Amino acid sequence: MGIGLPLIDEYSHCGYADSVEHAALVQRILLVGAFTWKRLLAEYERRLQGSDVKSRLQTLRDAWEVCSPHAGPLPSLSVSRCPACANEAVSPAICRLPEDVYGLCSHCGHGVLLSQAAAAESVYRNSDYYTKQTANRVGYEDYLSEQRYREDKAAQLLDWIANSATRPIRSMLEIGSAYGFSRAAAERRGWRTFGVDLNPHAAATARKLYGFETFIGTLEQALTAGAVASGVWDLVLYQFVLEHVVDPIHELRQAAKSATPLGVVALLVPSMQAVERFVFGASYRSLRPDHLHLFSWKSLDSCLTKAGLARIVSRSTCSVHLLAGFLTEQELTMLYERGDGPDLVAIVAKEIS
Secondary structure: OOOOOOOOHHHOEOOEOOOHHHHHHHHHHHOOOHHHHHHHHHHHHHHOOOOOHHHHHHHHHHHHHHHOOOEOOOOOOOOEEOOOOOOEEEEEEEEEOOOEEEEEEOOOOOEEEOOOOOOOHHHHHOHHHHOOOOOOOOOOOOHHHHHHHHHHHHHHHHHHHHHHOOOOOOEEEEEOOOOOHHHHHHHHOOOEEEEEEOOHHHHHHHHHHHOOOEEEOOHHHHHHHOOOOOOOEEEEEEEOOHHHOOOHHHHHHHHHHHEEEEEEEEEEEEEOOOHHHHHHHHHOOOOOOOOOEEEOHHHHHHHHHHOOEEEEEEEEEOOOOOOOOOOOHHHHHHHHHOOOOOEEEEEEEEOOO
């Protein structure tokens, strides 16, 4: 995390201690420059009074509101129906410039993209999706260069899933399998795998790297075509895929159909209830025009219930700790254990009737 490492003098501020390298990474993720970051630190120091975590986070939020280059005025939109809980309770909550508007459900805390989405299937089918990231963070800059990192990260995730599941896992179906990095980690464990992905370029790369075959299309299409058999998979894995799907409940029903009666579905989704979202507002890293949904634990549970699934094990995590300079490692750990990290991870199973 880099906690406790001193900054160079120009970045040294009361209540903030982080390495120069990590501070630069945070700025890149937030899409701000050094000038904005220095202004934030000065504003934070000027406002800081309380020493407890809640006071520091509120102060950081107030300081960021002054400095944020991404926040815009909210449009006048009528209250709409929540796709997770079905209540008429979604109101505009965040405008990320230039035009992305996100709603928040007052009943379940679900986040919904209300503006024009970049989530058409053509976006994901484009070969550039894995080689050129857009200015608003859609896609990847060079996904192939992350091969070792993503294989190692997948191995850690699969360890956690295997240790948390109540029955042995011998097969894995991954939806949004991309280049096959997670499948490779699973096959090294001795698991049989198959992948489903919309992107022909990704499927071709998985074949080139590992010899993997991938169904090009949606899971529903794969089930209909018989390319994926129903009820035979011990694990169905979704790594940051469900937020891109127009109807997450329908997708979860397809996942449930694919798993064995005692199999599990593992989900990684971005959080709408994350402390990072509270602090950074319109600059929150998961606010992207290809993210149709951001989940709270309550909204995720609502979707699962409607799909005949139930959460059995869960946690929140974080890949890059944007609050590390402001909170201690122990405080960050407590935040994640409370479920308020930016990434929600859940193992779910079919409800027994």
